[in-house]
Amino acid sequence: MEQGRISDGQVAYLLYVTVIATSILIMPSIAGQQAGRDFWLSAIIAAVFGFWGIFIALSLNKLYPGLHPFEMFEQLLGSYLGKLLGIVYLFFFLHANALFIRQYAEFVITVFLPKTPVPAIIGLMAAVCALAVRGGIEVLARTAQLFLPISLIVWFGLLLITIPDWEFQNILPILEFGALPSLKGGFLLQTWYGEFIMLAFLIPFLSSGKHIKKYSLWALVGVIITFVLISFSSLLIFGIETTNFIYPFFEVIRYINVGSFFENIDALPLAFWILTIYLKISVFHYAMVYGTAHLLKLSDYRSLSLPLSLLLAATGLWIVPNTQKLIDFFSSVSPTYFTCFNTLLPSIVLLAAWIQRKVKG
Amino acid sequence: MAYVDGLTNTEELDENVLRSLMSIDPKEAEEWIQADEHQERFIPISSSGPVNNWQDGLLHLSGGHALLLVQDKGFFLSVTRFETRQIVEPETEPVIRGPKDGFIESMRINTALLRRKIRTPRLKMKTLQIGRLTATSVTIVYIQDLADPKVIQTVWDRLQQIDIDGVLESSYLEEFIEDHPYSPFPQVKPSERVDVVASSLLQGRIAIVTDNTPVVLTLPITLPSLLQSPEDYYERYTFSTAVRWLRIALFICSITLPSLYISIMTFHQEMIPTQLLNSIASAREAIPFPTLIEVLIMEAAFESLREAGIRLPKQVGFAVTIVGALVIGEAAVSAGIISSPIVIVVAFTGIASFTVPRFAAGLPIRLLRFPLTVISGIFGLVGMMIGLIVLCIHLCSIKSFGVNYMSPFAPIRTGDFKDVIVRAPWWKMNQRPSTVHGNPNRQPVSKPSADRKE
Numbered sequence: 001m002e003q004g005r006i007s008d009g010q011v012a013y014l015l016y017v018t019v020i021a022t023s024i025l026i027m028p029s030i031a032g033q034q035a036g037r038d039f040w041l042s043a044i045i046a047a048v049f050g051f052w053g054i055f056i057a058l059s060l061n062k063l064y065p066g067l068h069p070f071e072m073f074e075q076l077l078g079s080y081l082g083k084l085l086g087i088v089y090l091f092f093f094l095h096a097n098a099l100f101i102r103q104y105a106e107f108v109i110t111v112f113l114p115k116t117p118v119p120a121i122i123g124l125m126a127a128v129c130a131l132a133v134r135g136g137i138e139v140l141a142r143t144a145q146l147f148l149p150i151s152l153i154v155w156f157g158l159l160l161i162t163i164p165d166w167e168f169q170n171i172l173p174i175l176e177f178g179a180l181p182s183l184k185g186g187f188l189l190q191t192w193y194g195e196f197i198m199l200a201f202l203i204p205f206l207s208s209g210k211h212i213k214k215y216s217l218w219a220l221v222g223v224i225i226t227f228v229l230i231s232f233s234s235l236l237i238f239g240i241e242t243t244n245f246i247y248p249f250f251e252v253i254r255y256i257n258v259g260s261f262f263e264n265i266d267a268l269p270l271a272f273w274i275l276t277i278y279l280k281i282s283v284f285h286y287a288m289v290y291g292t293a294h295l296l297k298l299s300d301y302r303s304l305s306l307p308l309s310l311l312l313a314a315t316g317l318w319i320v321p322n323t324q325k326l327i328d329f330f331s332s333v334s335p336t337y338f339t340c341f342n343t344l345l346p347s348i349v350l351l352a353a354w355i356q357r358k359v360k361g
Numbered sequence: 362m363a364y365v366d367g368l369t370n371t372e373e374l375d376e377n378v379l380r381s382l383m384s385i386d387p388k389e390a391e392e393w394i395q396a397d398e399h400q401e402r403f404i405p406i407s408s409s410g411p412v413n414n415w416q417d418g419l420l421h422l423s424g425g426h427a428l429l430l431v432q433d434k435g436f437f438l439s440v441t442r443f444e445t446r447q448i449v450e451p452e453t454e455p456v457i458r459g460p461k462d463g464f465i466e467s468m469r470i471n472t473a474l475l476r477r478k479i480r481t482p483r484l485k486m487k488t489l490q491i492g493r494l495t496a497t498s499v500t501i502v503y504i505q506d507l508a509d510p511k512v513i514q515t516v517w518d519r520l521q522q523i524d525i526d527g528v529l530e531s532s533y534l535e536e537f538i539e540d541h542p543y544s545p546f547p548q549v550k551p552s553e554r555v556d557v558v559a560s561s562l563l564q565g566r567i568a569i570v571t572d573n574t575p576v577v578l579t580l581p582i583t584l585p586s587l588l589q590s591p592e593d594y595y596e597r598y599t600f601s602t603a604v605r606w607l608r609i610a611l612f613i614c615s616i617t618l619p620s621l622y623i624s625i626m627t628f629h630q631e632m633i634p635t636q637l638l639n640s641i642a643s644a645r646e647a648i649p650f651p652t653l654i655e656v657l658i659m660e661a662a663f664e665s666l667r668e669a670g671i672r673l674p675k676q677v678g679f680a681v682t683i684v685g686a687l688v689i690g691e692a693a694v695s696a697g698i699i700s701s702p703i704v705i706v707v708a709f710t711g712i713a714s715f716t717v718p719r720f721a722a723g724l725p726i727r728l729l730r731f732p733l734t735v736i737s738g739i740f741g742l743v744g745m746m747i748g749l750i751v752l753c754i755h756l757c758s759i760k761s762f763g764v765n766y767m768s769p770f771a772p773i774r775t776g777d778f779k780d781v782i783v784r785a786p787w788w789k790m791n792q793r794p795s796t797v798h799g800n801p802n803r804q805p806v807s808k809p810s811a812d813r814k815e
Contacts (some may be wrong), residue, residue, distance in 0.1 A: 010772065094764050112628060112743050124740070135758040142757035142771035143750070261634040268632070271742040276752050 001293060001301055004138035012215040012222075013144040014283055015199055019050070019223045021280035022100055025107065025247045025273070027227055028234045030331050032243030035185025038097035038175060039243070040186030040231035043224065046193045049343060050220045053196030054099040056346045058213060061203045063353050068204045070294050076353055085345075086295050092325040092341045098315035099329070101125055104277045105316065106323040111250065111270055122316045129282045130309035133289050134302050137205045140282055147275040154272045158265075159233050161256050166236035188335050189227075194342030197222065201287045204304055246327060285312060362416075368425035370442035377405045378427070378438060404429075408439035443467060448474070451553035451575065453720060459595045462551045468498050468532055468572035475502055478559040483507075486747035489520060490532070495527035498572040499534065502558075507565040509797065512581060512762050516567055531571040531578050541759045545725035548761040549580040550587065552719075557591050565797040581762035583796060585770065585781045587722035588612055593784045603782040614753075615726050619656050620737035620745045622706045626652045628741035647697040648761070653738030655699045659707040660731065662689065667711070768796040 006014075027088050031039035031046075064072045069089075074082030105121045113121065132140055199216055206212060214247040237255060242248045250266060257263040293301030315350065320326045364374065381404055396791045412418045412435040418428050425441030451463035472486055483505040499520060503513055504585075519538040528534060531551065539548045552558055553575045558568050561579040569578040590606050593601040625632050626641070632639065645785045648655060667671040670678045692702050710730070717723040729752065736744040759766045769777035777794050779785035788809045 007772065028495065108743050112741055116740070120740075121743070124744075124747055128747055128754070132749060132754050135754055139754060139758045142767065143753055145755055145773050146757065146767060146771040147750075263634075264631040267629045267742055271746050274743060274746040275750065 001299065002137055002138045002205055002290065004205065006137055006202070006205050007143040007207055008209065008211045008215040010042050010141035010145060011199065011202050011206065011212065012219040013148055014141060014202060015196060015216060015219040016222045017144055017148055017276050018198050018280045018283050019192050019195050019225055021218075021273075021276040021350070022103055023149055023189075024226065024230055024276075025249050026327070027189065027192070028231050028242050028248040028329065029245055030191075031189050031231075032248075032321035033185075034188060035182045036176065036243070037171070037235060037240050038182040039185050040171075040228050040235060041174070041182040042189050043227035043231050045182060045186035046189035046192075047220060048186075049190035050182050050193035050223060051217075052343060053194055053346075054199055054213075054216045054220060056343075056350050057197060057200035057203060058216070060200055060352055060353065061209075063350075063357065066204055068290075069200050069349075070291055072353070073349070076087040076349065076356060083295060084318045085349075086291060089341070090288055090291050090295070092312060093284050093291065094312065094315055095319070096338070096341075097284040097288065097312055097321045099286065099326070099334075100281050101312060102319050103326060103330075104274075104281070106326055107247070107270075108274075110247075110323065112267060118319055119313070122313050125278065125281065126309040126313035126316070127306075129285045129312075130242075130306045132278070132282045133286045133309075136302070137286060140279070140286060145281050147279060150270040151275050153271050156229070158253055158256060158269055159229065161258060162233060162237060162252060165255070166233075167239070168236060171232075172238040177234070186313060188331065190343070191330070191334050191338045193223070194338055197342045198283060198287065200346065201290075202249075202283075214294050246323070278358040285309065312341070362427065362429055363422060364427035364440075365422055366389050368423075368441060368443065369427055370440045373406075373440045373442075374427055374438075377439070378429070381405060381770065393422040393708075404436075404438065406438045406440065409436055411435065412437050446472060454552065454554050454557070454591070454718075456554075456590075456592045456595065459591055460554075460556045463575055464555060464558075464570075464575040466573050466575055468500060468570050471570050471575075471577065472500055472502065474555045475559060475562070478555060479562060483754060484562070487517065489517075491520065491523050491525070493524070493526050493530045495529070496527040499528070500570045502562065502568040502570060504562050504565070507563070507793075508567050509565070509763075515762060516569070516580070520569075528571065530574045531569065531576045534569060534571060535578060540761060544755065544759050545728055545757070546584070546759065547587070547721040547725075548582065548759070548766070549578045550582045550719060551576045551578055551721055553577070553711060554591060559589070560594070564793050569785070581760075581797060583761065583764060583768050584722070584756060584766050585768075587719045588717065589780075592719035594787075598784050598786045603660070605782070605784055608718070611713040611716045612726070615710055615717070615723075616730060616733065617745065617749070618710045618713070619660065619706055619730060619731045620748070621742075622702075623652050623656055624745050625739040626736045627738065641700075641702050644700040644702060648700050649697075650699075651738070652703075653734070655703045655708065656734055656738075657731075659699050659703050660734070662693075663707050663711050664727070667713075764796045769794075 027043065028039050031042040035042045036065070049131040060069070060072060061067075064075060067075070070082075070086040071087045076082065077085060101122055104125060105118050108121050109116065110119065132143065196216070196219075197279070199212075203212065205210065230249055234242045234245075234252050237252055238245070238248070242251075243252050250270065253269050256265060285308070289304045290301050292308065293304050298304070320329060362376075364371075368480060412421060418435055418437070421437040422428055425439075425443065426437040427440050429436045429438060445467045446465045448462050448465055450461040454463075464474065471609060481504065484502065485505050486500050486502050488498055488500045491499050501513070501520070502518055516538060520534065521564060523534065523537045525533065525537075533550050535547070535551070537541060541548065550561070552561075558577050558579055562568055566579050567579065569580070571577075588605070590604075590608075596604075596606065628636055645652075650658070662685075662801075666682060669681045669685070672678075673681055690704050693699050694704060714723050714726055717726070733745065733748040733752075736748045738744075740747065753767075756767050757765070757771050765772060768774060769781055774795050776792055777796060780790060780794065786809070788806050791806050
């Protein structure tokens with residue numbers, strides 16, 4: 001169904017951007033609610049879940065080489081149950097992606113366009129993602145290679161400017177209340193680290209896949225470094241205050257002031273954030289569109305892209321009433337919810353697949 | 362004997378054909394006519410041959426050949442001479458340092474110019490006729506073992522499929538052979554410079570030389586290669602690299618600057634330093650229009666001036682440009698129709714778009730600036746970013762004869778960066794662009810002055 005093939009390196013780009021796009025803004029404040037000033041430790045601890053996600057995806061691929069997860073489900077559970085699990089995942093993609101697109105819209109309204117109605121913002125993004133997915137996985141991967149370096153250069157260039165304001169005392173005391181709070185914070189963060197399971201949905205489109213292990217681990221390392229840097233920049237500037245902000249990274253950039261002419265430039269780096277969130281929504285949208293076409297046994301998935309993006313936009317409008325509810329969802333419901341689909345279910349599938357192999361010999 | 366006056370070299374006809382025909386003695390002539398083959402050997406003309414029917418004969422006549430009819434037999438004699446233009450430096454692509462020869466309207470001379478630069482016998486040329494009425498000769502030129510045979514075959518097939526009345530310029534062919542005919546971006550590179558085409562051939566690309574036009578097409582191309590100027594390779598590499606960066610920056614400016622100005626002025630005034638904001642605000646105080654309308658007016662005025670400047674005769678054109686730029690601009694500002702910052706922004710954008718070395722690459726940018734401006738006026742920076750994403754999706758999805766248009770940036774090919782992000786010195790360029798498939802990747806280079814003491 002998909003003619004395009006992507007390289008191992010391109011998968012690393014897609015994975016990295018999928019994980020950081022939504023998390024980079026709110027990561028310190030979410031983890032900070034539990035971990036206090038040790039949220040940067042949580043960012044490192046939670047990487048275990050990222051590693052686990054990669055492990056599951058690669059092991060499943062070893063058991064069923066080159067198969068799409070939906071095909072694995074059917075081989076493992078039989079036609080009906082397998083399809084049912086596939087449908088469950090489709091709804092998960094739709095719901096999760098609706099959350100992301102809503103998060104994007106809420107953020108845009110806060111920062112850029114306070115008076116613009118939400119449907120316009122969501123509709124525009126959904127249309128763009130529909131266009132990208134229509135282009136196929138290759139186009140998606142290429143835009144990732146084009147956009148990610150630009151965004152990273154802009155962000156880290158700006159973080160460099162804040163270095164003179166870093167107060168290293170803010171880190172101390174480390175582990176004030178023992179290790180438990182950082183572990184709890186880490187559990188909240190695995191919402192995003194768990195998204196490394198998307199690797200399983202990208203592996204079928206690899207051209208060679210020889211170095212996929214290496215590259216996906218590089219993506220994980222990249223995510224850890226990014227999280228730690230983001231955590232440090234806000235922690236070293238604001239200290240424990242960080243946990244009170246909704247968007248700490250945004251506050252850090254707002255803090256920049258060079259010679260009283262290079263100031264209030266917060267909108268510019270956040271405009272570059274749109275490039276990454278577009279990639280994340282497109283990756284999930286692609287997974288949903290491809291999965292739907294697969295379940296319906298269509299010969300081509302491209303024609304589904306636009307109609308399903310309408311569904312995505314509608315779900316995005318309906319899903320939460322306001323930003324506060326969205327943040328509530330991310331800090332209370334989403335850890336268990338995302339764990340269920342990103343880590344728990346794939347683990348069970350892997351286990352079942354192993355047992356089936358053992359029994360069958 | 363028949364020939365078309367003006368297409369035929371009559372001197373040569375007198376000298377070589379008539380003289381030998383007159384000096385022939387009747388006995389030999391009889392023998393000559395009776396002979397079955399090689400009759401043309403009696404006439405000292407390098408290219409001649411038999412003609413079997415009127416259809417052929419007429420084609421030869423209109424191609425500038427002379428027809429010699431003896432009893433029931435016919436021969437064509439190639440004594441063509443077209444009046445051609447001098448080989449001069451192409452006005453559209455001037456350089457300061459570098460060869461000054463450009464292509465002219467005759468295909469034969471153009472291919473000869475290429476052959477003079479690249480003497481290897483591996484330089485191959487294949488010719489075909491396109492156009493029902495014009496029967497224009499078209500030659501594809503490539504270096505064997507460097508150019509991808511698949512691309513050569515594709516181009517050849519697509520050229521053969523063309524069915525059209527006439528081909529007056531190579532752009533006719535361009536539109537027929539592109540991969541994405543609806544894209545605003547050019548997928549082949551037109552050039553009038555011999556050295557540009559020769560260097561493309563050396564990289565393993567293919568050239569299409571069309572008769573009656575000085576514009577030669579090369580393919581496949583990438584967007585970054587359109588930002589390269591021949592002079593980059595003739596000046597010192599440090600300077601060329603810096604100029605290349607400047608050009609990339611200006612290229613991005615030429616797309617985004619007006620939209621950036623609109624979004625910041627409309628939605629993010631806080632980003633502008635206070636004093637500057639004050640002066641801009643006071644300049645804008647008397648203007649009744651929103652920024653978007655102002656920019657659109659100014660852009661439209663700028664494009665009209667540019668168009669007028671190109672179409673009019675040179676002397677008048679200068680006058681229009683001066684009147685337009687100075688008088689109208691100044692008057693519009695003082696009349697309170699547009700504000701002076703807009704003039705600066707639009708003028709700078711215009712200058713930036715002139716720095717794109719390939720005229721054809723500048724055109725889609727000029728065009729796409731308008732939708733981007735409008736969406737920025739509505740959605741601010743978000744709109745601008747969305748517009749750019751759409752543009753990039755398009756750029757990432759098109760290919761020029763199997764080569765990704767945004768290569769080496771997407772997909773990333775770090776090996777090719779040395780001729781895109783920087784212009785590496787010649788002794789470092791030991792690889793041909795990997796994007797042009799099918800060629801042996803190594804290009805032998807020696808070390809710089811191997812005998813020098815470190």
